[in-house]
Amino acid sequence: MKLAKRVATITPSSTLAITAKAGELAAQGFDVIGLGAGQPDFNTPDFIIDAAMEAVRAGHTKYTPTAGLPALKQAIITKLKRDQGFDYDPSEIIVGNGAKHVLYLLFQALLNPGDEVIIPAPYWVSYPEQVKLAGGIPVSIATTQQQHFKITADDLEKAVTSKTKALILNSPSNPTGMIYQKDDLVPIAEFCLKHGILIISDEIYEKLIYNGNTFYSIAQLSDEVKAQTIIINGVSKSHAMTGWRIGYAAANAELIKAMTNVASHSTSNPASVSQYAAIAAYNGPQDSVEEMRQAFEKRLNTVYSRLVAIPGVSCIKPEGAFYLFPNIQKASAACGFSQVSDWVSELLDEEKVAVVPGAGFGTPEHIRLSYATSLEKFEAALDRIEHFMKKHTK
Template sequence: MRKQLASRVSTLTPSTTLAITAKAKEMKASGIDIVGLGAGEPDYNTPENILEAAYQSMKDGKTKYTPAGGLPELKDAIIGKLKTDQGLTYERNEILVGVGAKHVLFTLFQVLLDKGDEIIIPSPYWVSYPEQVKLAEGVPVFIEGTAAEQFKVTAAQISEAITEKTKAVIINSPGNPTGMIYTKEELQAIADVCREKDIWIISDEIYEKLVYDGKQHVSIAQLTEDAKARTFIINGVSKSHSMTGWRIGYIAGDASVVGAMTNLASHSTSNPVTTSQYAAIEAYNGPQDAVEVMRTAFESRMNQIYPKLSAIPGFHVLKPQGAFYFLPDVKEALEHTGFASVDEFAKALLTEANVAVIPGSGFGSDTTIRLSYATSIDQLEKGLERIEKFVKDHWKA
């Protein structure tokens, strides 16, 4: 029999996040009391005004095909958001709306990379970056952001990693899974290196609205005209407006690249979901009160839970500055509980203590686990109590 699968998918690693979440949901469906601290989505419903706008669009018969790159009205709403929030000016031909930020990234790599081209990926990283690069026949090049540097990489590290094959560097701020934010000064140093070495910048800003303790999100595209010209901003409504399932994301950047992405989209998705696009128009043009309500709630939960998480034996955790994740280093806990890896630790935590967390191995961080605080404070406290008991029960001197 002929080989059934294409070689391009043979090296793919399944999404650790989705795998753990699926297992937790399966256990929960069977009647087990699971505390889910794995999934990366807000626990709020989509705001009512957005739901109403989507419903009204369907009643008005707006259920047909749209342009492949998104509705002009949605592009205008995105352009307005970028102008208001970042002071950046874009034209419609520099915007593409896709089926979620994940698919926008996938499409970007498909049009940007030739076989062997390299993408620099700071570690810890979002699980899909390297897999998407590999699917485009590119090569992920990892550089490590250590806890001592708040899991952020430096301009010097990026400069050292750049070769003749380097096409771009990814910057994710606020970061998943780290919750850390790059400062304006750090971004400026990175932008200077990218200008000097003439490479693209992919700026994943999906958690832009979720920043805490008075911190400010800065887009690297804001810094200089050169930085804007070489930056692709990736963003969407999933996290900011609790619209993960609506699947609307966008890219803002170089018109020729966005044009190629639009051509590819016309042969793959035809267009983003029409109803979701009308919902996203309302998300950007309508009241933003719900965005701040969610941000405030996440910050409150983070501040309440951080001391309790830090007190668990063998856990060492930095206080997040954004997003809604903790990334504790559990190396000491592993050494004292007898688990050989964070994967084994997370699996046992789910099956024995009924708590779902994500092992850091999926993020390129073999001594950490990721916990989401995008769930109720009651669930968070229950989860931490179970984790602490689990660690203490397994602890060996």
């Protein structure tokens, strides 16, 4: 069997891989604590579930327009106006099978072979892989804890070439939880405008902000910046709807049309019932969003101090999302492991705690821990990590 060459370039998702291994151990009867989840541990709010059930009973189980139901597009437009003051036309919105699928459509519609996309590291694991699948070239910019994992215009100056097509910004970030504030974004936007670089703004964690921090979309800077920005978002993280698979893009109508054409020959429309659920999510009460945010904030503030007290662990406190991204290189070396990935594998084998190695995010010295799990489970996982460290420290 001769597979397509583009498949050979793809690196499997490290988050899905660690989740699968943890699942296998759990199926064998082991008490596994998984900290790899990229989804809220809360159930979808009842009023959203009720709306979906009503849609089913009303017979809304047929094909819909490829780019999404008109009512859902309008709900998204209303949400964008309410939250950021944006004005969009329905022709500037596409709904897809989750934000990941929308990003895939975007790269397929946007990139020609050899086009470069700048991706700050640490990055979400699928960004570079999707760029490669579209024939593009991912160009990584390394960042550090000292700079709060954020790039600057100077960083962009060193990375830009004549082939640069777009920049990906993810704020709040998966995996670091860092947020780009307005002052951070102004010089980045100016650079992109000067060089004609499209800005892909992944805002999927915008509602999960903690400890007095605020979210600001780069597209809010000016109409000129907005015209050069593709906003990616969805209901997965904000409304605990990961399995419903509804995400969207807001962008130039010509680009949205091209993405719709790609979707029309691949997945067609998003699931009809899920779209009705998303309409309810955006048009209904937002109390559940705030309740979930408060629960995550409490977990973060409880476990963070305990995590950084572990010898050899260094971690900047996240401002959003629901991940901790500590550098454990010193802790790993103290345990006799030359690679953090080996430390991660042994931790799962011995203590049955699943964390995600940082290599998939472009930073092999780190690990990602999700606090989208109960406080009790997270603290139990820390107990096991501390036990593992004491047992192995030379």
